[in-house]
Amino acid sequence: MKETAELVHIYLRSSKKFPHIWCAGCGIGIFMNALLRVIDRIGYSKDDVVLVSGIGCSGRLPVYVDFNTLHTTHGRALTFATGIKLAKPHLKVITVMGDGDAIAIGGNHLIHAARRNVEIASFVINNYVYGMTGGQYSPTTPHGVKTTSSPYGNPEHDFDICRVVEAAGAAFVARSTVYHTRLLDRLISKALKKKGFALVEVVSQCPTYSGRWLDLDSPVEMMKWQKENSITMEKARRISKDELTGKIVIGVLADREVQTYHERYQQVSEKLKV
Amino acid sequence: MRKLTQEQVLLQGNEACVKGALMAGCRFFAGYPITPATEVMEIMAQELPKAGGVFIQMEDEIASLGAVIGASLAGAKSMTATSGPGFSLMQEHIGFACMAEVPCVIVDVMRAGPSTGLPTQPSQADVMQARWGTHGDHPIIALAPASVYEFLELTIQAFNLSERYRTPVIILVDEVIAHLREGIILPALGDIEIEERPQPKVPPEWYLPYGDPGSGVPPMPPFGEGYRYHVTGLYHDVRGYPTTRIDEVEPLIRRLFSKISKDFERLQWFDSFHTDDATITVISYGCVARAAFQAVKEAREQGLKVGFVKLKILWPFMRRTITKILANSQKVLVPEMNIGQISREVKRVNKGECEVATLNKVDGTPITPPEILKMLEEMQP
Numbered sequence: 071m072k073e074t075a076e077l078v079h080i081y082l083r084s085s086k087k088f089p090h091i092w093c094a095g096c097g098i099g100i101f102m103n104a105l106l107r108v109i110d111r112i113g114y115s116k117d118d119v120v121l122v123s124g125i126g127c128s129g130r131l132p133v134y135v136d137f138n139t140l141h142t143t144h145g146r147a148l149t150f151a152t153g154i155k156l157a158k159p160h161l162k163v164i165t166v167m168g169d170g171d172a173i174a175i176g177g178n179h180l181i182h183a184a185r186r187n188v189e190i191a192s193f194v195i196n197n198y199v200y201g202m203t204g205g206q207y208s209p210t211t212p213h214g215v216k217t218t219s220s221p222y223g224n225p226e227h228d229f230d231i232c233r234v235v236e237a238a239g240a241a242f243v244a245r246s247t248v249y250h251t252r253l254l255d256r257l258i259s260k261a262l263k264k265k266g267f268a269l270v271e272v273v274s275q276c277p278t279y280s281g282r283w284l285d286l287d288s289p290v291e292m293m294k295w296q297k298e299n300s301i302t303m304e305k306a307r308r309i310s311k312d313e314l315t316g317k318i319v320i321g322v323l324a325d326r327e328v329q330t331y332h333e334r335y336q337q338v339s340e341k342l343k344v
Numbered sequence: 345m346r347k348l349t350q351e352q353v354l355l356q357g358n359e360a361c362v363k364g365a366l367m368a369g370c371r372f373f374a375g376y377p378i379t380p381a382t383e384v385m386e387i388m389a390q391e392l393p394k395a396g397g398v399f400i401q402m403e404d405e406i407a408s409l410g411a412v413i414g415a416s417l418a419g420a421k422s423m424t425a426t427s428g429p430g431f432s433l434m435q436e437h438i439g440f441a442c443m444a445e446v447p448c449v450i451v452d453v454m455r456a457g458p459s460t461g462l463p464t465q466p467s468q469a470d471v472m473q474a475r476w477g478t479h480g481d482h483p484i485i486a487l488a489p490a491s492v493y494e495f496l497e498l499t500i501q502a503f504n505l506s507e508r509y510r511t512p513v514i515i516l517v518d519e520v521i522a523h524l525r526e527g528i529i530l531p532a533l534g535d536i537e538i539e540e541r542p543q544p545k546v547p548p549e550w551y552l553p554y555g556d557p558g559s560g561v562p563p564m565p566p567f568g569e570g571y572r573y574h575v576t577g578l579y580h581d582v583r584g585y586p587t588t589r590i591d592e593v594e595p596l597i598r599r600l601f602s603k604i605s606k607d608f609e610r611l612q613w614f615d616s617f618h619t620d621d622a623t624i625t626v627i628s629y630g631c632v633a634r635a636a637f638q639a640v641k642e643a644r645e646q647g648l649k650v651g652f653v654k655l656k657i658l659w660p661f662m663r664r665t666i667t668k669i670l671a672n673s674q675k676v677l678v679p680e681m682n683i684g685q686i687s688r689e690v691k692r693v694n695k696g697e698c699e700v701a702t703l704n705k706v707d708g709t710p711i712t713p714p715e716i717l718k719m720l721e722e723m724q725p
Contacts, residue, residue, distance in 0.1 A: 083574075085583060117570050122414075133574050133585055138567040140417065141576035141586075142410065143440055149407040153414025153422070154567060156398045157372055161418070161568045179410075182403040331400075339393040 072110060074103070081106045081116075083136050091130050095289030097248040097274030101195055102131055104251060105164075108258040120163045122151045124171040126202050127276075128195045131166050145176025148183040151190045159332050162262065163189070169196040170208040173231055177209075184238035184267050188331045191261040192269045194231055197276035198284070205279030215283050231271045236324045241266025243324040247273040247296035250320060260322065266330050273300075273318055351529050357522040358383035358425075360492045361451060361515070362391060363530065364499030365423055369538055370449070371397035372422035374411035376404055376430060379464040380519040381453040384425035405430035409437035413446045417575060419566025421503055425451035427519075428470055429460060432477070438512050439478030440577045442600065445510040445554070445562070447541055449502045452514055453522040454630075456708050465708030466519035468630055469682035474514045475659050481597060483604045485611075486514040486659040490633040492526035498656065504539040509604055510561050516658060518681065520631035520710055544571060554596070555582040560603030604660060612665045613656035618644060622651025624723055625673040627666070627690060629655040632679050632711050639716035650720050661689045670698040675723055679703035679711050 072080075082088075092098050109119060119137040123129040125144035132139035138161075142150045147165045155163040172180050172194040183190060199217065200206040206219035210231065214223045236243045242264040246254040254272065261268035275281060275292035286292045296318065303321030306314055355363070361384050365373075373388040375381075385401070392399040398415070402408040405426050412422040426434060431452045441448050454470045456462035474486040485505050489495040495517060506513040544551045544563040553573040554562050565571040574584035579596055581587045604611075617640065619625060628636040633654040640652040653669055655662065670676060670690070676698055678687035687702040694700055703719050705711045 085585075087585075116572060117568060120418075120567055130586075133576070136572055138572050139574045140414075140567075141574070141578065143436055143577060146406060146410045146437070149402065149410025150414035150417075152400065152402075152407075153372065153374060153411035153416075154418045155414075156400060156411075157415035157418035157420040157422075158566070158568050178403055179407055182407070335393065335398065339396070342394045343396075 077106050077110060080110065081135050083134060088134075090134055092127060093278045095275065095277040096127070097197065098128055098131060098195055100248040100251065101193065101254070101272050101274065102134070104254045104258055105193070106135065108255055108262065112259065112262060114162050118160065118162050120151070120154055120161050121166065122147045122154070122163065123166045124168070124176060126168040126171045126200070128166050128168040128171065145171050145174070146179060147171070148176065148179045148190065148192065152183065152186070152188050155188050155190055156332060156335070163191070164262070165190055165192040167192065167194050169194060169198065169210045169231070170200045173209050173229070173234070181234065181238040184235045184240035184269065186331050187239065187241060187267045187328050189264075189266055190268070191264065192267070193258070193261070193272055194269065195272045195274045196231060197274045197280055199276050199280040201276045201279050205283065211280075211283070217279070217283050232269070232323050235269045239328065240269050240324065241326055241328045242268035244269075244322045245271040245273065245318065245320050247300055247318060247320065248275070249293045249296040250300065253320060257322070260325070266328050352527045353530060354525055354527050355492055356383065356525050357492050357495045357517065358453070359387055360496035360528065361425070361499045362387040364496035365449070365503065366391060366395060367531070367533060367536060368500040368503035369421045370423050370503060371395065372412065372415035372420040373397070373424065374400045374402050374408040374415070374422070375424045375426065376402055376408050378427045378430045380455060380522050381425045381427045381430075381451060384451060405433040406436060409434045409441075409448070409450065412448045413437060413441055416446050416448050417567050421447070421507070423449035423451065425453065427453045427455045427464070428457040431470060431473065435477040439480060439482060441512040442478070442482040442484070443577050444575045445564070445600070446512070446575075447506040447510050448512050449499070449506055450512060450514045452516055454516060454518045456706070462708045464519055466631060466710055467681050467706075467708070468518055468632065469685065469706070470516060471658055471682065471685040474516050483511065483601045484514065484659050485509070485511060485604065485657070486516050487656060488516050488629040488658050489521055489656070490630055490654055491521065492524055493528040494656070495521055496528065500536055500538070504537070507539050507541040508561070510541060510564055511604065516630070518630045548572065552582045553584045554580055556599055560599050560606060608660060608664065611657055611660060612662050614662065614665055615654045615656070617652040619651035619653060619669065619672070621649055622673055623649045623725070624675045624677060624720060625651040625653055625669050626677045626679065626716065626720070627653045627655065627669065627686070628679055629658060629686065632681060635711050635713045636679060636716050638713035639720060642713065642717055643720050648720060648724065655686070658686065661693070663693050666690060666693050667695070670694050673698055674725070675699040675701060677701045677703060677716070677719060677723065679716050679719070681705055681711060
């Protein structure tokens with residue numbers, strides 16, 4: 071495996087003035103590192119990779135990396151990605167979204183992208199909060215938690231991104247945390263190679279906001295929490311629903327063969343040409 | 345009834361739009377069903393797979409324009425078609441396409457609003473929305489066909505302008521023209537000029553995706569061909585990277601405007617009839633121009649000195665053309681199927697030398713020639 075320093079020179083844009091915008095201790099950098107490591111290992115040409123993001127802290131990721139990069143509107147990354155993939159199917163189209171981005175404002179696009187099965191590898195970095203706007207509750211913030219927009223405790227119930235996407239028909243669904251970096255690498259690799267819509271939920275930390283709301287004092291505390299609260303898919307299958315409460319189930323949650331939109335479209339197109 | 349010759353075809357407005365789009369090289373359509381624009385989508389669904397293009401029905405109009413912009417970045421000439429409620433949803437991405445300079449064509453078949461309104465009676469009430477619907481200062485181009493042939497012709501031109509200036513182009517058509525059937529002669533492919541977006545002539549390492557090459561329009565290579573660049577809706581520097589520097593922010597927005605405004609002279613598209621000696625001139629567009637033309641013909645038969653102007657471009661507003669008309673007439677009449685949107689612009693550029701009268705009908709039925717004729721008679725000095 072290449073040294074990180076070498077990857078930096080290959081994949082980070084030298085013409086872009088750093089530092090990046092992320093807070094110290096943020097998990098997005100860990101994910102970005104993993105993504106670049108895996109892309110390098112698979113050996114995609116940089117010209118063939120398109121990285122699309124929405125709005126929020128995660129939305130800034132593409133600007134730092136030397137691919138074809140597109141920073142879209144809030145929640146809509148998957149719609150742009152769909153257009154790119156269908157117009158140029160040989161491109162490796164990847165989306166990076168945040169939890170508010172992907173499942174609140176972009177929820178409709180997410181379920182339909184999963185259902186439609188256009189080959190897009192999508193990554194939702196879930197830090198349980200709207201970070202960029204100052205720590206408001208998101209659809210993954212646990213019930214009862216105080217945030218800047220739920221000063222008396224979150225009145226809503228959170229939802230499970232992976233289960234929603236699995237039910238919508240995604241070809242590949244998985245979850246990791248940024249603590250579990252080796253698992254994260256494996257899941258990113260599987261998602262990138264999947265023929266069809268793939269989603270990996272990446273549980274991450276926002277030390278600036280959600281750490282404060284969840285009474286976890288530092289990035290280290292937050293990553294310890296990820297370590298201690300995670301349970302593999304295999305173990306989760308063997309324990310009761312009650313025991314699973316509050317646990318982060320990690321691993322591959324769904325992996326199935328579904329014909330992609332483009333394969334089907336090409337078949338029809340070929341027939342019509344004859 | 346006139347018999348159609350071999351070269352003639354009987355087409356509905358929406359069908360003609362698709363023909364024009366395919367002639368212009370459109371190879372990607374994303375849309376969401378909405379009357380009275382749905383035929384554009386249905387015919388695209390039928391024709392694009394045969395033409396080697398891609399059709400997709402998205403989950404809403406926001407997604408439709410998102411997919412269109414994505415496909416355009418990948419190099420495909422792309423379009424969508426909708427009506428008022430969908431057009432409202434698209435405003436977010438119209439702004440993105442303006443800011444990121446992504447060519448795309450948006451057909452808005454106007455029906456009476458606001459909100460769900462009068463589905464699906466004709467209207468011309470989205471004129472100002474086309475201009476100012478998305479937030480922030482931005483330039484926009486909007487075209488207004490008044491016949492089935494013009495719908496075809498202006499769809500081709502919409503793609504040309506969109507590619508030439510790297511900007512979204514809106515076709516503001518009303519339900520009457522979209523659903524009208526007329527016999528038209530299709531232009532031969534060799535006779536129409538098709539424009540393509542400018543391509544870089546430098547290697548990737550020298551390429552500036554948002555630099556000004558002099559024309560105000562930076563070259564735009566498709567994603568995936570070696571020019572790896574960044575596209576964002578944020579204010580960006582010449583390399584496409586986000587910026588808040590005052591010496592980069594204002595030059596960007598100024599360039600977005602000037603790349604189109606420097607060409608105002610080329611963007612005066614109108615038809616006129618009997619304007620030389622007219623004391624009263626009717627300024628119209630879309631289906632109302634048809635009624636206005638008939639009314640002016642009848643008024644002339646009565647010996648009234650009236651003239652006719654039909655606007656084919658609504659935005660940017662043709663100030664040069666309109667001020668000449670205002671200078672040469674004593675009065676102008678602007679009949680419109682809204683409370684007064686283009687008339688407002690006419691009044692804005694009027695320097696006081698001309699009386700501007702309006703005829704506004706907003707009951708969901710078209711303005712008729714007798715209604716305009718009556719008004720012209722009343723306006724006689």
